[in-house]
Amino acid sequence: MKRPYNILVVDDEPDLQPLITQRMRRRIRRGTHSFEFAQDGIEALEKLNANPDIDMVITDINMPRMDGLTLLDQIPNVSDIDVRCIVVSAYGDMQNIRTAMNRGAFDFVTKPLDFEDLQITMERALHHLEEWRAALSSRDALVALQNELEVASSTQQSILPKTFPKSDEYQVFANMEPARNVGGDFYDVIRLEDGKVGLAIADVSDKGVPAALFMMSSRTLLKGAAIGLGNPGEALREVNELLYEENETMMFVTVLYSIFDPATGMFTYSNGGHDAPVLVRAGGGAELLSLTGGVALGVAPDINFPSQTMQLEPGDTIVLYTDGVTEAMNGDGEQFGVDRIQQVFEANPPTDSEQATHALFEAVREFVGDTPQSDDITCLVLRRAEDGA
Numbered sequence: 001m002k003r004p005y006n007i008l009v010v011d012d013e014p015d016l017q018p019l020i021t022q023r024m025r026r027r028i029r030r031g032t033h034s035f036e037f038a039q040d041g042i043e044a045l046e047k048l049n050a051n052p053d054i055d056m057v058i059t060d061i062n063m064p065r066m067d068g069l070t071l072l073d074q075i076p077n078v079s080d081i082d083v084r085c086i087v088v089s090a091y092g093d094m095q096n097i098r099t100a101m102n103r104g105a106f107d108f109v110t111k112p113l114d115f116e117d118l119q120i121t122m123e124r125a126l127h128h129l130e131e132w133r134a135a136l137s138s139r140d141a142l143v144a145l146q147n148e149l150e151v152a153s154s155t156q157q158s159i160l161p162k163t164f165p166k167s168d169e170y171q172v173f174a175n176m177e178p179a180r181n182v183g184g185d186f187y188d189v190i191r192l193e194d195g196k197v198g199l200a201i202a203d204v205s206d207k208g209v210p211a212a213l214f215m216m217s218s219r220t221l222l223k224g225a226a227i228g229l230g231n232p233g234e235a236l237r238e239v240n241e242l243l244y245e246e247n248e249t250m251m252f253v254t255v256l257y258s259i260f261d262p263a264t265g266m267f268t269y270s271n272g273g274h275d276a277p278v279l280v281r282a283g284g285g286a287e288l289l290s291l292t293g294g295v296a297l298g299v300a301p302d303i304n305f306p307s308q309t310m311q312l313e314p315g316d317t318i319v320l321y322t323d324g325v326t327e328a329m330n331g332d333g334e335q336f337g338v339d340r341i342q343q344v345f346e347a348n349p350p351t352d353s354e355q356a357t358h359a360l361f362e363a364v365r366e367f368v369g370d371t372p373q374s375d376d377i378t379c380l381v382l383r384r385a386e387d388g389a
């Protein structure tokens with residue numbers, strides 16, 4: 001029988017231990033998770049040294065004796081330990097979040113704790129840990145490019161959201177089918193203040209493990225900037241500066257990041273060198289939204305990323321995609337193209353976001369036939385619900 005995941009929670013708040021024990025009681029009863037607690041970084045290091053089976057550390061930043069950032073710096077010095085770290089940060093504290101990521105944190109959550117968000121972040125981190133351990137256990141066999149690409153694919157899939165918002169006001173759904181030569185596509189759905197939701201889709205240059213690692217860094221930085229900044233263009237500018245600072249490999253990532261406000265139907269987006277979204281009107285018809293003038297992230301500093309806002313009417317749908325869709329090629333060397341995306345929906349407006357995503361993937365599969373897939377195919381769909389739906 002597989003042992004439970006052992007999670008160490010580090011926080012000097014006395015009410016946190018009973019709260020986590022109560023909120024995680026089902027996982028504890030099922031024997032899938034166990035929890036230990038420490039009051040500060042020094043006590044946490046003592047527990048890590050005593051128990052090499054700890055899988056995850058969830059740590060606050062501000063604590064007496066040793067803070068969370070110092071703890072992150074010390075964890076690599078603990079022998080025989082392989083953990084994933086999640087940082088609990090104040091809302092919008094980008095400086096500490098950035099420092100935490102540089103010191104090896106996998107992800108972060110913000111105060112006050114949203115336990116649904118915490119659980120999703122925990123499961124994503126633990127899944128990534130499993131994939132990493134599987135890769136390490138077979139590293140002696142990683143002598144061929146295909147094995148490397150399988151590791152990259154697992155890493156890539158492990159950070160993608162698996163559950164999506166669905167309410168009376170809107171629905172979101174996304175999917176990615178990785179290619180054999182793994183690239184760096186990713187998407188993310190980020191819950192923001194006042195019920196707003198951030199939606200991102202991106203494509204990293206290059207392929208294989210380097211692209212997968214750059215993708216992970218890009219995704220984490222974008223999440224941090226999205227939570228700290230309320231404008232998509234400002235968020236992309238922040239991520240671009242951070243990526244450029246330490247981009248020795250000269251990789252880049254195209255990103256389309258948007259914020260949707262369910263209360264008003266306003267959709268604000270900024271484009272970092274990515275393909276233009278497709279707007280499908282409730283009454284039929286599909287059109288490309290205008291580009292906002294941004295360039296790929298990580299290439300140059302001091303770049304401005306303009307934003308644009310539009311009104312989504314009830315029943316309208318936004319389709320975000322990567323060039324794996326538009327450049328999917330059939331046996332005659334013909335590409336799927338943007339026009340075919342519009343044709344999928346213009347006569348048959350989607351009834352929900354999941355149905356729209358499946359419809360686009362099916363259209364691409366039918367078009368390419370038996371032609372091998374050469375790039376990741378990724379799509380994210382937002383649909384504003386119809387009044388009364």
